[in-house]
Amino acid sequence: MKKTYAAAAVIIAVVLLASTYFFVFNNMFNTQQQVLKVYCATSLEYPLAVVEEDFEKAYPDIDLQVQGHGTIQVIRHITELNQLIDVALAADYSLIPTMMYPTKMAGTDQSYGSYYIRFATNTMVLAYTNTSRYADEINADNWYSILSRPEVKLGFANPQLAALGYRALTTIQLAQDYYDEPTLFHDLITANMDPPINSIANDGNYTITVPDTQQPKGDKLTLRSSEIDLIALLESGYLDYSLIYLSNARQYGFGYVSLPDEINLGSAQYQSNYERVQVVYDHQRFATVNLDRTGETIYYGLTIPANAPNPELAEKFVEFLLAGQGKTDFDDCYHPVYSPAYTDNIQNVPANLQSLVTAEP
């Protein structure tokens, strides 16, 4: 009899505990923490890491996953690789209409995108560290001549891969005129690449031609895919100077030379001056986009792709970024967000976000 009770007690205990075990497991697995995929330009990775933390605190049931890529790749993931992304943030807003508007989603007449929100700007600066050659004498008046010194090592983003790259070329070309140094581009860029990146003048305008392969000649110039690698090389002392965005220079604690508004691509007042420089590409890299870029003011843009798997969560994120803690995070990371932001097509902006944006003039 006692054995019977004991056996029954064991069975009951096992059942109860097993139930507890499965309850715990099932409960954990059935927690539907939704994943929100955000692809961004690499120059936004730093502030978005802070935003991610705060957003997940505010929305614990959402797992915000941020992935940085070159701006062109951010959009290509959507339009050519057919990946399902909830929010795309580009360092060059103009790539959204260029790449997404004309591209229809497979089997539909609907474009991948129909609006952008232009939410921030940036400016080009020349970043350096205390160990950079001539760091103690460089300033806004002499930086171009210091860069021209043979022993000074300079880093650029690859213009074939990153908006930062073609913007750096544009800045150097504009500096050539601004400082009246007619061979500056040739001396810094053309002469140090094989095949050369040429810049040809034509009635006050310039056409910079980027060849299909990018190979520095000698060790004066270093090209990397994005600011991530340039920052590492700058920190390690391999590079003396690099043309990067102001926000990144401040985020990573570099010293920097502020460049005049006429050439730093950060002032809409000088848009017509920036437009004098066009960067063209010798090689068609993508099926859906011509990379040729005309100089213009730096504007960051975002959109929620038409095939975003979680459009409502995406709206929450955008709202958080434009008007919530995310905006504060960006401000704290030296990358202020416009308030209000601008859009080219307000009727296509989700209703919940329309109050946060204003139509472009």
Add this chain to the structure above:
Amino acid sequence: MRMSSQTKGITKLLAAIVIVIIVVAAVAAWQAPSLFSQPATSPSPSPSANPSSSPAVTLPEMTLTVIGANGDQVVLHADDIAALDAYTENAGYKSSGGYIAAVGSYTGVPILTLCDLVGGITSTQTLTITASDGYSMVYTYDQANGNGFTTYDPVTGSEKEATQPMTMTANYLMDGAVLPSEQGPLRIGVLGPEGLLTEGHFWTKMVSKIEVTNNVRDWTVTVDSTGDTEPYSMDRQDWTADYNHFTLEWTDDNGNVWAGTALWRWVSWYNYNGGISNDTLDQGYSVKIISGDGYSATLEDTSVWLNDNIIVAGTLNGAVLSEPYWPLTIVGSDVTGQQKVKNIVEIQIVLNPSASSSASPSPSSSPAAPTTPTVTTTPAPTVAPTATPSPTATANPTSNPTAAPTATPSPSAAPSQYDLLITGTEQVTMSSTEFEAEVSQVSSSYTDSKDNVWTGTTLYRLVYWATTNGAITDAAISDGYVAKVIASDGTVLALNDSRVKENKDIFIANLVNGEAIDADSGPLRLTGDDLGGGKERLKCITEIQIIPMNRNITLTVTAANGTSVTLFANDLASIESITANGGTRSSSGKLSNYGAYTGVSMLTLLQPFGLTSSNTIKVTASDGYATTYTYGALSGEGAVAYDSSGNQVTASSLTMILGYQLDGASLAVDPGPLRSILVGPDGYYTTGSMSAKMVVAIEII
């Protein structure tokens, strides 16, 4: 209540079970979140996630097109690719965002193996790899060979230089499993034993086409006139040949270096090749440069002719032009903004109305020297000041006070009248008047280290004159020639046609500082910027021989001491030549290869290389044939001679020569351009074994 020992045992068992279950549950609960989050933060499958590592994997359907630089094309399917030697090593990539991804063991076909299927890849070529979604990436030759990539540590992501070779591959397996469809079936990777990472953009997914591409695209530009002339095409190869000889550079205000040839050389090229005659050009013309988009600019002959500041450029900063300038663009200090025509597709010589009606496609054969408007009228300011001397100074030197020595000749004064022998297959005398007329047509100048300015006409122009005045035909020199300049003291300088052709920097001067050259150096002197030094600037030129010789002549002579030298056409032309008849008789009795051979005596040729009577001579042909001769055989010793009837005869004198002409024409590549053969005054045939064709090497043994 006291429990029995059995009850105590059961209780302990129960307690143990409970504890175990609780622990299991707790562990399960603790592990659950990480189990959830892992897939989200680890985009790359770990090796353990790919258990299918069996080497016997069936590859999915795939089609890979491989195209060679010469257009060869192969289409490979799964079976074809599986049959190629595979390469397996570790690799991964680092994205532009800094993510380390796709780390694993990859198996694929080396890119070089694929290239070899279509002729391989050379250092002047690149590789364009295209995905099925239209993405494409260009790789350098170095990268195709596994070099030139920025590499990263697979754990830390920091840059780390490879210490062992890397191999660029088209991969079909990762960790033993076929690639997922969004990556494969083929994906480019850079593999190596260190498993280093490379930049993600080089990892082209879904590869569908691999193409070896020449860095230089071919092109043609039409050269024509508004008259009744045939259009000619200048292609990249023609232009490159000119470019290599007559390169002009111009640096723009921004430091960019443009290089090409002078626009006037295009007119000269069209004229030289028979597209338009001198007579027609002499009546005046302009040059219209036409772009691919229809834009054009027209330049007057007075600004074009001999002006090296108007350049048809084909390179920029050392590289071939790219769009929108490719293939050629007009640049130069004498080119205005509106004249900077890009993407040139046609150069048109716009004739004056009177010239249009008399345009002729063949060059003028008249030795008369009508002066081109370019030089008879006041030169435009844009004309290079040293390019064209004053026509009054050159056309009639006797009117020049300093060139009138006949009245009061000084000991050093050059004669006011002189003759120059021009010898081709015929010898023609060129008078001083005719020479000066040529100067007025094509003038060159050179300033020496003492600032003396020498002016005259190009050696090339005199070759042209020879062809139009009966000294030699165009056909005779079509395979090449050597221009041999001979001074009154017997000094000789022989120049290959590659050095002479359209070269305005090797010329015969008749004036120095605008006056006749004194008797010590003149009346004619060879000079110019392209001559090697004073030794080549021959004085007192009396004759120019134009010797048809195949421009492909290359002869390696190995001396008795083992040293070797390579001789070219001009080296052989510098040696006294022998012309005599000879032929060969085969073992079957057939008589052939008969004619008047011109060449150099083997004894004369080889004695400077240490040939003695104790040596033998080994002669090797370009097809690998080799034979040896005794020293005595070079003088016909032991040779059996035959008359034209095939009867054996005794030859009085035979000499073995290395012939480069037969009956006055250069030997073709086969049986030439050099042939050893016994010749002599009797013109007998000798046994075929004593003659070797296509000689490329002679060794003294």
